[in-house]
Amino acid sequence: MRDFQFPGRSPVRATEAMAATSHPLATLAAIDMLRSGGNAMDAAVCAAAVQAVVEPQSTGIGGDCFVLYCPKGQGEVLAFNGSGRAPAAATVEWYLENGFSELPKQGPHAVTIPGAVDAWCRLLEDHGRKGIADALAPASHYAENGYVVHDRVAFDWEDPETDLSLDEAAARIFLPGGKPPRAGDVHRQPELAETLRIIARSGRAGFYEGAVAEDIVGRLRHLGGLHTLDDFAATKGDYKTPVGISYGGYGIHQMPPNNQGLTALLMLNVLSGFELSALDPNGAERLHLEIEAGRLAYRDRDNLIGDQDHVAVPVKELLSGAYADRLRAAIDRERAMTNLPRLELPGSDTVYISVVDRDRNAVSFINSTYYSFGSGVVGPKTGVVMQNRGSSFRLDPNHPNSIAPGKRPMHTIMPGMMTKNGRAVMPFGVMGGGYQPFGHVHLLTNMIDFGMDPQQALDAPRVFYNNDVVETERNVRADAVEGLRSRGHQLVEPHHPLGGGQAVLIDWEKGTLTGASDPRKDGLALGY
Structure with a gap:
């Protein structure tokens, strides 16, 4: 038991269900989802989507996710790898021939194809009770109508690892009036709200095909990236066998x-x-x-x-x-x-979500765009912040983490x-x-x-x-x-x-x- 004469907080205790996230609006969205009949997976995806709006420095639909899931809290632990891959044209030889000594931290060559939306849709189809439209509704609301910037978010926003001023869309959306919002300010992302509505209507295809993918790929290629619409359409997460020990x-x-x-x-x-x-x-x-x-x-x-x-x-x-x-x-x-x-x-800036529901479905869920505001590349029409996971790759062809077509980088989350x-x-x-x-x-x-x-x-x-x-x-x-x-x-x-x-x-x-x-x-x- 903690000493109540010192600052701190008690753990939260309950019987039916529990959600824990790094943002109050995300935790509340998860609880609302659970109380309206959703299960732990519905709640986790819903919370991740909210955080993609209200913690834009940490996560987004232009990022990746990994999930461990124990259905009904018993038996096998399932692992889902929702991390993205390098473009099909990304080879060590191309980068070396074009004068790169390492992968940059910012810009198009730091961007791998985002895997989060594919993972969200797949996990809801396989394990959720509700669909992607229900899961994205709170996030769409906050993106359209605004959310209050919280204190840690403002702290990170003011000192990002990524220079937002280098990208026109990033500066317009995330430096309103030429400066980062402060704690207590209200921030809106109307372009992202519309993108979320498209995904809600069309599911996975709403992100990886059509206008959303065209906006993102067009921007990346304009900046010199190797990404194609085929790379986006081919994106697919997969189930893996967890690794484990006894301790x-x-x-x-x-x-x-x-x-x-x-x-x-x-x-x-x-x-x-x-x-x-x-x-x-x-x-x-x-x-x-x-x-x-x-x-x-x-x-x-x-x-x-x-x-x-x-x-x-x-x-x-x-x-x-x-x-x-x-x-x-x-x-x-x-x-x-x-x-x-x-x-x-x-x-890196990341969000982690833990949810257990009344059936004891247990979800361990993490989502990220890596560095603060990822690569700094933002879809001008979609408002999607693109991750910079590609910066983790090496340009040594003999290293296990060397970049290669369709390869995933070593991942921190x-x-x-x-x-x-x-x-x-x-x-x-x-x-x-x-x-x-x-x-x-x-x-x-x-x-x-x-x-x-x-x-x-x-x-x-x-x-x-x-x-x-x-x-x-x-x-x-x-x-x-x-x-x-x-x-x-x-x-x-x-x-x-x-x-x-x-x-x-x-x-x-x-x-x-x-x-x-x-x-x-x-x-x-x-x-x-």
Whole structure:
């Protein structure tokens, strides 16, 4: 139980259903969907669509999504890969011959074909009770009639990673009057409202064919992109088999590569050999072990993960106990390692959604355009912000993550699912680009090893190794800071808080749900 004399929030507790998102309007839309007869998948898609409007810096219909789903909370966990692919004309040779030394972070060559709308439609057809029109109705309303800009959204909007002024449509829509909106301002996106109405009427074809696709492809090609209408029409997500391990008596499930979810599992395997529960949860030793396990796991991520439809990724070997033992042996509890490659991990703006309904359908859902406002390319007639996931590709033809026609890039956004004895225990996720494996591990170990409830686990101070320094949130205790420094870590205070997450914990014996939403974002959990 938290100390009520300190700032904070309690977890939300209910019996029937629960939704947790990073924005109040999205959580409310999910609850409205559930109370009107929709199920968890309907609610998750509805919430994602709302966030595509009200958190335009973080997500949109020009982005991608991944989903883990446990129908009725029992049996097999399903994984759906809704990430987009490179254009058919995108080859390493083309980029090298045209003077590229790396894929740009902004502009048309950063854009992969968005997979979110295809995924939304497919998931609703396969698992929802309502259709895409119902799911998009609240989002269309907010885009047309306006929404109030919330505080974290305004904070991100004012300092985007992407220069919105370079694209005429982006500047017109997202820099009204030449500047970003402030918290409390009302913002509208009428072009996007019409696009959402087209998708509501025509489904998947309304986005990947016809006027919407023509507007987007026309803009990309005008800027020099390789995208075609055929690339859009061919877009199709697919079901995958999750990867997973056992940790502390729980099953931990992640998306397989091209997703970085494997990185969190590697970290957990390494940490399983230490008695974390005997340590101070906010002390230097616990944080040091997490940092070092992360550095080892990210090295393997950067060297080995790619699209398994194109390259072989040694998943079984990486998740073996013997490999974890080898990695663990490299960690000195009293000293930071000095022999690992530099990690340069970009941040990203993402939304994560956790929903459980009265039938205990459990959905772990994540949606993103990657960097703040993605590529900065916006469809002038449609208002669609295009993602910049293509910037994750490499131009080394021998690297597993090299760009190739129809290939998916290594992806940072990762939903999680915790199970026990064949039943879902908690759909969970932590946003934040490269931080996400750290965030998953910190949340899970806070709960499993230290007995925290989901809200306490999300509230707890965070650190993150990046660019040869340890980003240390301001709420990390002074003695822990000194302990990390004494172990050889160089510490800096991050400009942005580290990540943001949501979770819904299922107690099958009591018949209750416990929801949590990260205070680093604007959102909340609601249940009934």
